[in-house]
Amino acid sequence: MPKTHQVDMLNGTLADKMVKFALPLAASSILQQLFNAADLAVVGRFASSQAMAAVGSNASVISLILNLFIGLSVGANVLVAGLIGRGQKDRINEAVHSIITIAMISGVIMIALGTVVAPRILVLMGAPAEVMSLATLYLRIYFWAMPALMVYNFGSSFLRSKGDSRRPLIAMSAAGVINVILNLIFVVGFHLHVIGVAAATVISNLFSAGMILWILTKEEEAFRLSFKKLKINMDNLRAILKVGLPAGLQGIIFSLSNIVIQSSINSFGADAIAGSTAAQNFEFMVYCVINAFSQTAVTFTSQNFSARKFERCRRIFTLSMAIGLTAAALTGAVFALARNQVIRLFTTDPAVISFALIRIQIVCLLDWMTGLYEISGGCLRGMGRSMTPAMLTVVGSCGVRLLWVWTVVRAYHEFHVLVAVYPVSWLITGAMVLTAYFLARRQLFTDQQI
Secondary structure (H helix, E strand, C coil): CCCCCCCCCCCCCCCHHHHHHHHEEEEEEEEHHHHHHHHHHHHHHCCCHHHHHHHHCCCHHHHHHHHHHHHHHHHHHHHHHHHHCCCHHHHHHHHHHHHHHHHHHHHHHHHHHHHCHHHHHHHHHHCHHHHHHHHHHHHHHHHHHHHHHHHHEEEEEEHHHCCCHHHHHHHHHHHHHHHHHHHHHHHCCCCCHHHCCCCCCHHHHHHHHHHHHHHHCCCHHHHCCCCHHHCCCHHHHHHHHHHHHHHHHHHEEEEHHHHHHHHHHCCCHHHHHHHEEEEEEHHHHHHHHHHHHHHHHHHHHHHHHHHCCCHHHHHHHHHHHHHHHHHHHHHHHHHHHHHHHHHHHHCCCCCHHHHHHHHHCCCHHHHHHHHHHHHHHHHHHHCCCCCHHHHHHHHHHHHHHHHHCCCCCHHHHHHHHHHHHHHHHHHHHHHEEEEEEHHHHHHHHHHHHH
């Protein structure tokens, strides 16, 4: 029997399959984040704090534009997982061609958005004048990687829908090595500062996207990609948008609230921008663990809910929460304990380090709390309820953050007061989405069994 790289999510044990699925996914996300971390580390150690701040000030802007399309890739995952769960394999091949076509079009749109809109957002955010020219230059080069980044994310989402999280990890690992090597060559060897790290990101993303496309062209017939068949099926597009659009809009509004926070960080100066950005890399790695179990919950729930296996859906939620929150809490604790050592991978500037350490102790240590709403929201999306977690996250997280910045931070303009908004908003949002999950589960499982 030929090797299909497919996992049977509908039968047998769950915990071992979920962990084996989540670990490569977490590693892939961490490696993708390490692209930016490598950029920061190289410019911070071999260029200047201004170059480091220029790269760092772009993080919220890039996330703002990326999140809509990354949300759509969640819709692609749910589409294919649902087809597998319902046994409709005859429709899967049409879905893969729709997904890759949407990815390519999305990438081209993002080049335009990144070139025209993103620099204007930097101005609105109040980025310091001393980093503005470098930040704009970095953005305009970085966004040429968007078609490749979209193909990688959508293609990986398609592969994960059938249980294959290992080969996307291999592609990202190879691209990560290329990125680090090119960073050193371009910045240390040719002194290209932000130009070098942006160019390295573009080239490495092209490589990872190429590997995903090659993998898809070698798949078994039902999952195989043929460039001659690339087109968008409207039924598939509607199914993707139903789940992916609310997730993407949630990401956009979430990023808008982070842009408001970034604007407040900018008011503390370039050292705060650089220190905050360096610390964020460790937060993102903790979040990658949470996101891996959230994506695991989406895929496993979607297949089992489509197959009407509701008891397995309950177990998927419990296991995702228990394992995901524990793993994330341990990861955050390691970074917090080793904060004085790990932060020096990015900078040796005492002023920058002081801001970074504050953020690590408050935000990174408690980042596991994001799992309260991310994992429960993932289960809701797997059951076709994508708008509910999106709306609750907007209200519970974004609303709280904006209110905090406009009231508490104005009254107490201290860096530790500003970053404390993160755990406060996570706790409130988590309580809301968890409540919505249990209410929706009771209704959906009862209705489906009638």
